[in-house]
Every structure is written in structure tokens, then in C-alpha cells.
Amino acid sequence: MNDHSGNRRGANERRSTPPLRRAGMREVAERAGVAISSVSRVISDHPDVSDKMRERVLAAIEELGFQPDALAQSLRTGESFTIGFVAADIGNPLLAQIAMGAERVLRQRGYSMLVANSFNEPGLALEQLRSMEQRRIDGLLISVSDETDEALNKALESAHYPITLIDREIAATSAAAVLSDHATGIRAAVEHLISLGHQSIALVNGSSQVRPSRERAETLAKVAGEHPNITSTIRMGDFSAEHGYGATKELMTGADAPTALIAGSNQILVGVLRALRELSLSIPADVSLVTCDDVALSEFLTPAISTISRDPALIGRTAAELVLAQFSGEAGAETHLPTGFRTTDSCGPPRQK
Amino acid sequence: MNDHSGNRRGANERRSTPPLRRAGMREVAERAGVAISSVSRVISDHPDVSDKMRERVLAAIEELGFQPDALAQSLRTGESFTIGFVAADIGNPLLAQIAMGAERVLRQRGYSMLVANSFNEPGLALEQLRSMEQRRIDGLLISVSDETDEALNKALESAHYPITLIDREIAATSAAAVLSDHATGIRAAVEHLISLGHQSIALVNGSSQVRPSRERAETLAKVAGEHPNITSTIRMGDFSAEHGYGATKELMTGADAPTALIAGSNQILVGVLRALRELSLSIPADVSLVTCDDVALSEFLTPAISTISRDPALIGRTAAELVLAQFSGEAGAETHLPTGFRTTDSCGPPRQK
DNA sequence: TTGTACGCGTTATCAG
């Protein structure tokens, strides 16, 4: 309770105030007049310790402000209680929320999270993975930027620790995965657009090297195919505003411009909106608009943007639970998380020709 | 290059494919027919190693896929090459960007980043701090949610490693700090509002326990005092949409409603906008609006919101550089980073009475 | 230039 750490004179040869080198089990053992191994037993809650022993040791620990050295513990036990998190862009609010959700449950279970931003470079991601392995992470949460990168995949396959893929699909891996069910969300959006009378729908998509983009593209094509006279256009690219801007300009100034647009990410949405503004196209009079994933303030746009949404914190929490679950032996499971569609005034009937 | 790791039969008693336990220096030394310390010298670039030695060792390392164990290294050397990052809400894009900026320069210098979200609870932050200390972080980046929390401050003061405060001011600490110059940004905003004819300006502010809110409040009061007949109102609270909503409703339905509003954070802005929408008050006809820190999509609102902005990635990079700089002996420096003001149509002359 | 031996702070095994 009180913090006058060790005011007894003479007992300690060092300058009194804060112990320069933090105390170790050794000092604790001496202070308590017991063996070092007994101290160990106390801090690791070993059943075979007498109450008197525990008392003495805990007192010494308190007086010295002892904190066990996690590094030494890890070296000895093999467990680091550290989980790695690698993603292309934690600056993206979606991923930041996922990371936050994950960190929360990890910490609750006694784990710390090591993060790394791979900036869409598989090479960097691999390097970061190595760095984490050297730190003996007990598990890994990763959202690769390219599911086809051989070197990275090989590293993931041969990893000796549990892995959870975040919205990614890599064939030859036994990793667990949290997968968002993009299909139902985009299907709802597309069907809604079709019911409004749209016949030409375009998807300004992200990278084809990752699952979300692929699933969205496939679903759009599929749904379009289920209805007569529906044309679907897909512009693959990267998850950037630049791509959103360029693709939208091309699409909307081309011969048969689509009457409805779906932006494949919040970054892409920014580009799409810039292009539409520049072209003086209004929503939904000139073109209906849907985007993927929530963005702050989107509710205040005029019109608000229809959104295919999901719960990022839940994704993060689930990912964390999935890595931890693998410690109990079970193989990497695949968990599917729902996706919703919230329609707003950004979707309306297409302009009559 | 090739990955048929050790296909020689008989040499290894284990199943051939991937070595179950990763190789250590010991195996490398045996394989190369040298002493274990020589291996150590090679991987730590010790000058006194013959080329032949280096060759042999590197070959063995390659063949075994050896990676040095960072934990053991840390235990031995005392350096963990790990920096902690503690903040109240990494889900907040501002902090996520800061974290990203920091992680980038840390990694470039060979450091990994351990993150923790403190959810505005000093108690949790302290716990996380302890956890990181046990992991022997070499330094810490922290943005406390309450500069007056005694327990946390005491822990920071007595820390044995360099610290950089992120936009926080704690008296009794020798930590370095990256401080945004909120004063000039908000001064520019307020003077602009005054020049438009506003005489009653309100700040829907964040927590008074942190520097940014205080500096903004002080500056608003000061600038108002420099001009005749200007009334300033300040509503302290927390950095939440709820506070923004509640405060705005009260302010705008009260006796002398202000003609201009400044939102103290992007979360607060959301609440302010909700309240204004509910009250059917239009911007800037009924009330002019300014917010602090950039938010995605704010450029697409009608009108776009005037913003007091700063560069979050730069803040993060600077914070990282500031911790690392302290390794070279120098005391914790204080770096001030600029703040700008971008005005848009959300500011206009006040409605005539 | 290279090898030997000890210690970093813990945990775990084995006697007592």
C-alpha cells in the first residue's frame, strides 16, 4: 500500500530511492530467507506451497516491487504470451478496429500484441513475420495483401505456431480464418439496385489478390447472371482513392456508363466521390452508389451512402479467439461472419434515357 | 535457395521434412564444425572473424534455416528492441495513423512495437505498462487519457526506460514529448470566425485531463478576450459522440445560442452533427462549424467542414524518433508540431437577429 | 583469430 520502498537504513547499500536495477527472484528469495525455487512456486501459483511460505514471499515481493521477467520466463517455458498482428494498413479504420478488437481479447487472456504494418508489400510482411518468429510469438493474426505470394505462403505453411487469417484464403495452409460473408451483403445490394430498375452495375473493386474483392466480384457477376438483361462491369485495381477515381472517370465517361456504382472499400469510395464530383454527376439522380464497410460521417453526406457493412471489432475478437483456440489442439477452424446492407437515398431508380 | 532442408538420410534422426524444433546456434556450430561462440560472432558481425569462418557458418545457417532467438539475445544483452505503444483508442483513425507512423520508423531501426489499448482507463493503462515492463520494453510511446492520474504518473516517473508522451503534458516527468501546436490552429479558426462577424463562439471540448483540450480552451478564451464584445463558451466533457450531441443540444436550444461551434475531436463532431441535424439547424446559415483533426469524407459533406488539422503520421514518426534519440543519452526533448486551419463553406457570417 | 566457460532470470526435476 505505502510506497516508501524500503526506508530501512543500512539494509540496502545502494542509494535509497528507486532501486536502480529491478529486483529479481534472487533478491526476493534472500529477503524472504527462502530458496529461489520457492519464490518461483509462489509466483506461478504452484499448489504445493504452505501459507506461511506464500506470505513471506509475497511480502518480500511487495517490498522490493518485484516483477517477474517475462523474457526469462518465455525462454524457459517456450511460451511468450505474445501474438503477432500483421496487416497492410492499420491506418485504415477498418483494420484499426479489427486490431483493437483482437488486442482486447488477447490482453484479457494474458497475451500482448505485436503489430506490424506491411504497406501492401509481401516482402516486408515476410520480413516482419521473421522478426516476430525470432521473438517467439505464440500465434499470428495476419491479413496478407496478396494471397498468391509464394514466399510468404511458404513461410505461413511451415510456421510452427497457430495462425488466423483475417478475411483471406490461402489454399495450402492449415491456418484458421475469420471470413466475412461478403456475398450476402453485396447480393442484397445488387438485388436492391436491380429492383430499382438498374440494368448496368459496376463494381470499382480492390485487389484481385485477396478474397473480399474476389467474392464481391463473383457475387456481382452471379447475381447479374440470375436476372435478364443485367450488365455487370468489374474494375479490379488496388484499395486506393486513386484507383477509385480513375476507374470511375473511365466508367462514367465511357460509351455505356453504368447507372449504379459499388465502391470496394472506403479508400476507393473517396476516389469515386471525387470523380463524381468532378464530373458533376449527382447521386442518385445520375448514378446510384453503394460502398463497402462503414466510414465515419458517411451518414451525414447528402445523400448518405448505402453501405454493405460488417462489425470490425467482432472480426478482431473472433480472430483472436481463433488463434487461442488452436492452443487446445484443435485444427484451424473457419468462422464466417455476417455482412449487412443498409440502403439510403444514394440508391434510386436510374435516369430514364 | 532450395528448400529441401537436410535430405541426407541418417544424419538426422527425426522425420525429415521440417525440423520440428527450430535450429539453435548449437546445431549450427556442429554443422559448421566450429565453436558456438564463433557462430555468435558471425551473426553479430564481430570484426574478428576470418572469411573462411564466416563462409562456413553462413552456409550452415542457410542450410538449417537458423534464426537467432531474440528472447535469448534480449535476456543476455538487456536490450529487447521492443517499444511499447499505449493509447486510449487505437480505433480512432487519428491514433491509428500515429501508431502507424511510429511503427514504421521503429521497424526501420530494428525495433518492434507492442501495442495496447487503454480504453480511457488509467488503471488499465498502468496494468499494460507493467506488462510491457515485464517484457522489458526499451522505450514507451504513450498518450494517457488522464494526465492527473497519480498512480500512472508515478509509474512513468520511475520508469527506467525512455518515454515519449504523445500530445500530453505531465509535470513531474523527464519524458520527451511530441506536442501539437493547437493554439495557432484554433486561433486562426476563431479569428476567422470573428472576422465573419461572430460574437458568440462555443467549443464542444474533450476531456480537461489532457493537453489538447486545455490548450484549445485557453486559446479560445484568450483570443476572445483580445477582441471586444466576444463571448466564448466552453463545454468540457469526453471525446465521445454522446458528449458532442448532448452539449450541442444544450447550447443551441439555450437562451443565447452561439453562432459558431467548434468540435473538439472527430468523435465529438459526429455528435455535434447529429444534434444539429435533429434541430434542423443548417450550416452555416444557422451556425458555423469548425472541427479538430481531419476525418475521411469530411470534404464531401455539404458544406465541407472547416478543419483544424495536423499530420498524424508525422506525429507518430516524431514520437518514435524521440524515444530512440534518448538512447543516445540526451534528455527527453519537447518537439512542437504545427497545426493548420482550412476554412470552407461551413463558416459564414452569423444570421442577423 | 578461435574456443572455453560463465551468466542473463526463470522454470522444472529431483532429492531431502
Next chain:
DNA sequence: CTGATAACGCGTACAA
């Protein structure tokens, strides 16, 4: 129930 003691994987004086 408690106490010595050997690892964990590596760095580093020190000796050869």
C-alpha cells in the same frame, strides 16, 4: 512442502 541444480539460447570476457 522445500531446497539445490540443471537447463532455456545466447553474448562475452578470458584464455589459448
